[in-house]
Amino acid sequence: MKKERAIIIKDPRLRRIRNEFRNLLQSWTSKVRSDLQDKAFVYIENHEDDKLREINIKVSNLDIMEEKSIILCPDCGRRDQDMVYVPTIPSTNEWNVPNPYATYTHEWICMDCNSKRVHIADLREEILTGMTMMDIEEFLDRLSGGEGVGLSRSGWKCNGYEESERILFEMGIEKDTQGKFLELCGHYGGYCDCEILLNA
Numbered sequence: 001m002k003k004e005r006a007i008i009i010k011d012p013r014l015r016r017i018r019n020e021f022r023n024l025l026q027s028w029t030s031k032v033r034s035d036l037q038d039k040a041f042v043y044i045e046n047h048e049d050d051k052l053r054e055i056n057i058k059v060s061n062l063d064i065m066e067e068k069s070i071i072l073c074p075d076c077g078r079r080d081q082d083m084v085y086v087p088t089i090p091s092t093n094e095w096n097v098p099n100p101y102a103t104y105t106h107e108w109i110c111m112d113c114n115s116k117r118v119h120i121a122d123l124r125e126e127i128l129t130g131m132t133m134m135d136i137e138e139f140l141d142r143l144s145g146g147e148g149v150g151l152s153r154s155g156w157k158c159n160g161y162e163e164s165e166r167i168l169f170e171m172g173i174e175k176d177t178q179g180k181f182l183e184l185c186g187h188y189g190g191y192c193d194c195e196i197l198l199n200a
C-alpha cells in the first residue's frame, strides 16, 4: 500500500465485530509474546546467549508488527477506532529538501490522531512561509538572552507568551504566523516563554 487511505465502518454491529477481531488478534499476540518470554527466561538461566538473541529479535519483530498493524493506534493506544493508513514518508524529498510531513513513521493511526498529524504538518508548512529558519533561531536567541526570560538569572520573569509575542512583533513577523508559531510551540510542550526555551 502506497497511498494514504481510511477504513471507516459506520454500522455499530459491524464495528463490534471488527473490534472483536482486533481483540482476538491482540490476545493471540500477547500469547505468542508471553510464550517467547518464557523461553527467554530459560535461555537466560542456561546462559544460551545465541538462542536468547534469537528470541529477543522475535519479540521485537512482534512488537513492531503490532505497532504497525491496524489493530491499534500507536499514538493514543485506542483499539476501537476507524483507522487511516499513513505510509512512511522519507525525511527529505528527492532534492534533499526537508519534508514537513516526514515526522511520521507509524502506519495505521486513528482518525483523530491523523487529523492532529495533518494539522501540525500544515502548521509547520504555513509557519515556514512567514518565517525563515533564521527568524526562528533569532527568536530563540532573543528569548533566551537578556531581553527575554533570562533563564540563567535567578528569579524568572515569566508571563505566559508575553515575551515571545513581543519579540515576534519586533521582528516584524505577521500576527497570523505568530499565532501559528506559538501554537506549534505549545504542541512541542512549550506552553509559556520559558517552556519554549526548555523544550526547543
Ligand SMILES: [Zn+2]
Pocket (backbone or CB within 6 Å): 073, 074, 075, 076, 077, 078, 109, 110, 111, 112, 113, 114
Ligand atoms: Zn489515535
Ligand SMILES: [Zn+2]
Pocket (backbone or CB within 6 Å): 158, 159, 160, 192, 193, 194, 195
Ligand atoms: Zn513560564
